[in-house]
Amino acid sequence: MRFIDEYRSEADAQKFVQAIQRLVTRPWTIMEICGGQTHTLIKSGIDQLLPEAVTLVHGPGCPVCVTPLELIDKAIAIARRPEVIFTSFGDMLRVPGSETDLLSVKAQGGDVRMLYSPLDAVKLAQKHPDRQVVFFAVGFETTAPANAMAVWQAGQLGLENFSILCSHVLVPPAMEAILSSPLNRVQGFLAAGHVCTVMGYWEYEPVVANYRAPIVITGFEPLDLLQGIYMTLKALEEGRADLENQYSRAVCREGNQPAQQLLAQVFEVCDRQWRGIGMIPRSGYRLQPQFARFDAEQRFAVADITAEESTICVAGKIMQGLKKPCDCAAFGTLCTPEHPVGAPMVSSEGACAAYYQYGRAVQVEEGTR
Amino acid sequence: MCLGVPGKVLQIEAGDIGMPMGKVSFGGITKEVCLAYVPDVQIGEYVLVHVGFAISKIDEEEAAQVFEMLRQMDELAELEIPQPE
């Protein structure tokens, strides 16, 4: 297949690894924002090929991981209602809520369905006028245009039995929250390429200028990531704080204009809670007032559900680059993919799941045996 | 979740409520994809698809820049080899 295999060549990857080895003179810490990138880095072993001086920490770019616990509890409360068909991307179904998860609700007879696209939820609502179809609309800027289109389409079709449980989050405010923390140790970023296909990268210009941290918009294949790391390290070694675009085959500065136009029509920026991290001002989307009738939280009166977080899970610290998954006392013992304590252990983009799946657990486990 | 998969546009048509839809091939597997966000896409071009939506076209010329950088690094590495005294 084109635009995939050519970015996985081992010989070319080695060239980047050697170039990085020649380049690095001092310790550096860089963060990849996106959990999809985390998985590729760990799966392909790039983290282990880099010089020891280079530390990769893993960012908050896992929508499943940052969706607040109480929103998962709300989803569960809605999914239990007999008139509801509750729909979601697969990853959300296994995330533990306070007491149970959506998959268990399904096992107990709830009508919970996994969908590929939010447009399929709109189709379900058309097909089942006697049921309430709810879509769990989580995600970053990459996913927001798809969810915006589903809401817009439901509006055009005059559907009264469709709504979304909305937990949209935005990347630039989260990066600023990380950089402005007194504990911050991230010196440069690989920005999430697919977020930037939609939003472009002009939003990062003030971040680079204000915090003097280089940012490289980076793709998702191993060679993309190695090139992104090389470019970030080169900027750091040369003392430059530049914004550069490694992923120019899919990303331009202005981003996708038609997508941004529909986003502005359907959503408005709001403050959002990030699971484990806390409230970040102006870091999410909610429905515009003219689309508020599609808000599941209002339709099903679940707004007052609250929840308490587990005290052992350090996911929030991991996603801010302050800890690694193996630093968590529960990692691989109390918390495993079969019995997850926190969301990053179940999500296909969670850092804890990546470390567990690709054996970064082994040392810790053997050491404790 | 921000997974984006490159695929080749095989067919473009008007879907329900006038939204442009298309058939996109991913190495043999064909899927129905919303093309509303890439209105100028042509049959035969590559797009990046995320949850049933094409979110950007893939620029074939830019796609080669990784390899261009590798080639330049090769040349530089050769120059760095010290000359015999």
Ligand code: SF4
């Ligand atoms: S290993 Fe489990 S408990 Fe520990 S931070 Fe990761 S998800 Fe949370």
